[in-house]
Amino acid sequence: MQPITANLLDWYDSHHRILPWRISPREQKAGKAVDPYRIWLSEIMLQQTTVEAVKPYFNAFVEKWPTVKDLAAASQDAVLRAWAGLGYYSRARNLKKCADAVCADHGGSFPSDINGLKSLPGIGDYTAAAIASIAFNRPVAVVDGNVERVISRLYAIDTPLPAAKSEIRARMQALTPDERPGDFAQAMMDLGATICTPKRPACFVCPVKEGCEALQTSDPELYPVKAAKKERPIRLGAAFVAVSADNEVLLRSRTETGLLGGMAEVPTTAWTARQDGATDIASAPFAADWIAAGNITHIFTHFELRLAVFKAGNIPAMQNLDGWWVKIEKLSAEALPTIMKKVIAAAIPHAFAKRGKDV
DNA sequence: CACCCGTGGGA
DNA sequence: TTCCCAAGGGT
Structure with a gap:
C-alpha cells in the first residue's frame, strides 16, 4: 500500500x-x-x-x-x-x-x-x-x-x-x-x-x-486546469397564474423529457426555445382579466430566465383546460420546481407561507 | 466531445 | 453583485 x-x-x-x-x-x-x-x-x-x-x-x-x-x-x-x-x-x-x-x-x-x-x-x-x-x-x-x-x-x-x-x-x-x-x-x-x-x-x-x-x-x-466556460444567455417569457373562485390554481404537466421534464407548472410561453418567448398578455393560454404581478428571474445552469408573471382571479370552471386545479394550501404537495414556486409566490404571496401543517 | 439538465450557498 | 460550484449522466 x-x-x-x-x-x-x-x-x-x-x-x-x-x-x-x-x-x-x-x-x-x-x-x-x-x-x-x-x-x-x-x-x-x-x-x-x-x-x-x-x-x-x-x-x-x-x-x-x-x-x-x-x-x-x-x-x-x-x-x-x-x-x-x-x-x-x-x-x-x-x-x-x-x-x-x-x-x-x-x-x-x-x-x-x-x-x-x-x-x-x-x-x-x-x-x-x-x-x-x-x-x-x-x-x-x-x-x-x-x-x-x-x-x-x-x-x-x-x-x-x-x-x-x-x-x-x-x-x-x-x-x-x-x-x-x-x-x-x-x-x-x-x-x-x-x-x-x-x-x-x-x-x-x-x-x-x-x-x-x-x-x-x-x-x-x-489545479485542476479547466477549459474556459461560455457565457450564459438570457431568455424571456411569460407565466400565467389563474386562480378560480374557489382559490384554486391551474397547473399543468410539462412534457416527460427535457428541462423540468414531468414536473408541474402554471401555463407559460415557450421559454425553453432558443429564441426568446413572448412576454405579453396576448400570449395567455385563454382570455381573462390578466393583470401584471411582477417579474421573476431564475438562473439555470446554461441560461438565465426572466418571466413576466400575470394573474387573473375568479376564473370560472372550464371543461377543456389542459391541466388541473389545486387549492392554494395544497400546492406544496405538487411536483413544482423552484422556479414555479417563485412564479406562484409572485402572484400569490402567501401561497407557500410557512405556517400550518399543509404548508 | 459538446451540450443539455437545477438549485442554493458561499466567497 | 457576480461568479463559482457540488459525490454526473444522457445523448
Missing part, C-alpha cells in the same frame, strides 16, 4: 464526516452492514448537489421508501413530488426506472459489478464505481469532482479537464487499495470537500501534503 493511501485511511479513521448514508469505520468494525440501496440513493442525490441540500431529501426518501422494492412500488409522480426542489429531475425519473429494473431484472438486489451497475438507468462511470466500492468492497477507481481536484494536485497534472480524465483515473486506480477501497474512496472525497478545497485549500493540515507535487513545486490552487 502506498504511503498516500495509508496516510489517507488513517486520516479518514479519525476525521471522516458523519453522514446519514455513511457507515463509519467504527460501525463497520462493529458489524453494521452497508445497505446498497441507501448508498445508491445517496449517490444519485449527490450528483452535482451539495451534501447539505441532500440530507433532508435522503432522510425523507428512506423514511417513505425504506427499500428498493418500496420505491419500485411507488408512482413516478410520487417520486417527482418528493424530489421537487432538488433539481436535475431526470435523476428522479431514472431513479424510479432503476428501482423498477433492479426489482424486475435482479431480484430486488443491486448488482455488485461495474458493468451490471452501469447498465442501470442513471448510473454512469462515477456512480457505478462508488456503489461497487462503498457497498460491495470492490477495488475500483472512484473519480468524482473531488478526486479530480485532489489527484490533479497530487501529481501536478497540467492537462486541462476533461482531457485529463483518463490520466486521473489511472492515478486513482494505482492508489486504490484491495483492503478498504470504499473507505479510501470516501476519504479522497472527504479530503476534497474539507481540506483540498477549490479555493484556499488547508494544505497545512493535509495528511498527504508531503506527497503533493503541486504544493512542493507550485500552487495547488492552480
